[in-house]
Amino acid sequence: xxxxxxxxxxxxxxxxxxxxxxxxxxxxxxxxxxxxxxxxxxxxxxxxxxxxxxxxxxxxxxxxxxxxxxxxxxxxxxxxxxxxxxxxxxxxxxxxxxxxxxxxxxxxxxxxxxxxxxxxxxxxxxxxxxxxxxxxxxxxxxxxxxxxxxxxxxxxxxxxxxxxxxxxxxxxxxxxxxxxxxxxxxxxxxxxxxxxxxxxxxxxxxxxxxxxxxxxxxxxxxxxxxxxxxxxxxxxxxxxxxxxxxxxxxxxxxxxxxxxxxxxxxxxxxxxxxxxxxxxxxx
Amino acid sequence: xxxxxxxxxxxxxxxxxxxxxxxxxxxxxxxxxxxxxxxxxxxxxxxxxxxxxxxxxxxxxxxxxxxxxxxxxxxxxxxxxxxxxxxxxxxxxxxxxxxxxxxxxxxxxxxxxxxxxxxxxxxxxxxxxxxxxxxxxxxxxxxxxxxxxxxxxxxxxxxxxxxxxxxxxxxxxxxxxxxxxxxxxxxxxxxxxxxxxxxxxxxxxxxxxxxxxxxxxxxxxxxxxxxxxxxxxxxxxxxxxxxxxxxxxxxxxxxxxxxxxxxxxxxxxxxxxxxxxxxxxxx
Numbered sequence: 001x002x003x004x005x006x007x008x009x010x011x012x013x014x015x016x017x018x019x020x021x022x023x024x025x026x027x028x029x030x031x032x033x034x035x036x037x038x039x040x041x042x043x044x045x046x047x048x049x050x051x052x053x054x055x056x057x058x059x060x061x062x063x064x065x066x067x068x069x070x071x072x073x074x075x076x077x078x079x080x081x082x083x084x085x086x087x088x089x090x091x092x093x094x095x096x097x098x099x100x101x102x103x104x105x106x107x108x109x110x111x112x113x114x115x116x117x118x119x120x121x122x123x124x125x126x127x128x129x130x131x132x133x134x135x136x137x138x139x140x141x142x143x144x145x146x147x148x149x150x151x152x153x154x155x156x157x158x159x160x161x162x163x164x165x166x167x168x169x170x171x172x173x174x175x176x177x178x179x180x181x182x183x184x185x186x187x188x189x190x191x192x193x194x195x196x197x198x199x200x201x202x203x204x205x206x207x208x209x210x211x212x213x214x215x216x217x218x219x220x221x222x223x224x225x226x227x228x229x230x231x232x233x234x235x236x237x238x239x240x241x242x243x244x245x246x247x248x249x250x251x252x253x254x255x256x257x258x259x260x261x262x263x264x265x266x267x268x269x270x271x272x273x274x275x276x277x278x279x280x281x282x283x
Numbered sequence: 284x285x286x287x288x289x290x291x292x293x294x295x296x297x298x299x300x301x302x303x304x305x306x307x308x309x310x311x312x313x314x315x316x317x318x319x320x321x322x323x324x325x326x327x328x329x330x331x332x333x334x335x336x337x338x339x340x341x342x343x344x345x346x347x348x349x350x351x352x353x354x355x356x357x358x359x360x361x362x363x364x365x366x367x368x369x370x371x372x373x374x375x376x377x378x379x380x381x382x383x384x385x386x387x388x389x390x391x392x393x394x395x396x397x398x399x400x401x402x403x404x405x406x407x408x409x410x411x412x413x414x415x416x417x418x419x420x421x422x423x424x425x426x427x428x429x430x431x432x433x434x435x436x437x438x439x440x441x442x443x444x445x446x447x448x449x450x451x452x453x454x455x456x457x458x459x460x461x462x463x464x465x466x467x468x469x470x471x472x473x474x475x476x477x478x479x480x481x482x483x484x485x486x487x488x489x490x491x492x493x494x495x496x497x498x499x500x501x502x503x504x505x506x507x508x509x510x511x512x513x514x515x516x517x518x519x520x521x522x523x524x525x526x527x528x529x530x531x532x533x534x535x536x537x538x539x540x541x542x543x544x545x546x547x548x549x550x551x552x553x554x555x556x557x558x559x560x561x562x563x564x565x566x
Contacts, residue, residue, distance in 0.1 A: 060426050080434065087432040098427035101418075112431045165431070 018065030041216035091162030348450035359458035363465025381480035385488035387466035401504035413533035416516025451505030
């Protein structure tokens with residue numbers, strides 16, 4: 001196997017990734033590549049395995065099949081210590097921010113720096129203030145506890161913490177879920193800002209078509225394995241995000257324009273409907 | 284016309300169902316024991332290879348040791364006094380009330396001090412640790428730790444394990460001391476036993492090995508409490524109900540294992556004692 005030059009090879013590659021929990025298949029043969037500087041959106045209905053896929057990529061959940069290759073290294077072959085080091089090259093924004101309740105906002109943002117660098121307290125504080133400023137939070141939140149913040153502010157602190165180690169890939173787990181439209185836009189702008197200013201790659205798991213179209217270059221649509229026939233692929237669509245036609249009056253299966261949309265429609269017609277007792281146009 | 288055949292389903296008999304249930308429970312128990320052993324092994328691995336972080340150890344020592352001190356002291360005093368109340372009538376009946384101190388102090392340092400202190404601490408510390416780590420698991424804080432390249436067992440379990448292993452014996456010494464004082468207070472001041480004989484017989488019958496035996500056992504009790512509570516927290520089911528169940532299971536399993544370890548260590552230590560020393564004749 002020829003080794004591709006570093007600048008040409010994808011930064012992350014999922015190869016036939018599969019996951020089973022207690023005999024139930026959640027992910028089946030997921031394969032994709034993420035290029036440097038690219039943002040990929042993973043969409044699909046609840047329970048189709050989007051978050052499981054995201055967590056499998058950094059082995060927070062261990063895939064039962066397949067491999068994840070990050071920057072040319074298969075993560076399954078690494079020792080716990082090497083894996084921990086590789087994880088510092090990722091930034092993960094969790095759905096509910098997952099801030100440490102017992103620490104202040106400042107300590108949360110400084111946490112990865114304390115664990116992995118030898119920076120002084122003053123240097124870490126300065127970085128934390130800069131990151132909080134970058135995500136649009138005032139310096140006054142530094143000494144507050146996460147419980148004192150609103151949902152949107154917590155998400156932004158989660159962003160700041162994920163950026164602390166200057167990651168090469170950002171993983172976003174439903175970053176706009178539970179937020180009002182204005183705050184969702186703020187978060188989308190942050191994702192775009194991170195992409196353009198820091199030139200990092202990203203994978204965003206979302207239900208929100210508008211967000212997916214706005215922030216992603218490419219999208220993948222997953223379908224629940226439980227409703228697939230034997231031999232069918234779980235990734236029912238993979239293509240450019242430009243083809244998404246997001247408008248509130250359009251039904252979910254009709255959201256992609258052109259030939260790709262028609263192909264997707266054909267595929268969806270062959271699947272069992274998600275809600276068999278409801279008539280949904282397009283099925 | 285072909286006569287309709289009656290098909291009798293082969294329902295398992297009552298005994299078969301019970302046997303099948305028992306077999307499944309036994310398999311769960313074996314699986315649980317295996318998981319717990321692996322968890323303990325990982326804790327020891329991280330402790331040996333990476334040591335501990337001073338700041339997290341200090342916090343754990345404060346929560347586990349310092350904050351438990353008042354309730355342990357109170358428990359000790361009451362055990363001593365209750366022993367005096369319960370035994371005095373029987374001892375006076377056979378004219379041995381002056382030996383009351385020996386009986387109280389021997390029971391305290393060998394058995395009741397360590398076991399009751401550990402039981403009380405399993406309730407206070409074990410449930411609290413299981414609930415805290417369980418909440419962290421449910422709110423993805425443990426995943427957040429791992430995603431930042433920090434090993435969750437090293438960061439969360441090792442300091443709690445060390446604090447329990449070293450401070451539960453220290454708390455047991457305190458419980459023993461307060462129990463001795465409580466027993467003496469009730470016996471000498473309220474039951475008017477001659478103080479000289481009370482302490483004389485105590486000194487004669489309670490040896491250094493008895494004190495060592497209690498403290499030695501409490502080291503294992505501390506390890507049991509730490510490992511069980513952390514394990515239950517790490518493997519907590521989703522939601523508030525999951526956290527509640529983890530806290531309850533942590534206490535119940537710790538309690539059963541404390542009694543089991545007490546029996547096991549009692550047998551071993553008694554054998555060692557009888558190899559080197561002759562037990563004192565109480566009468």
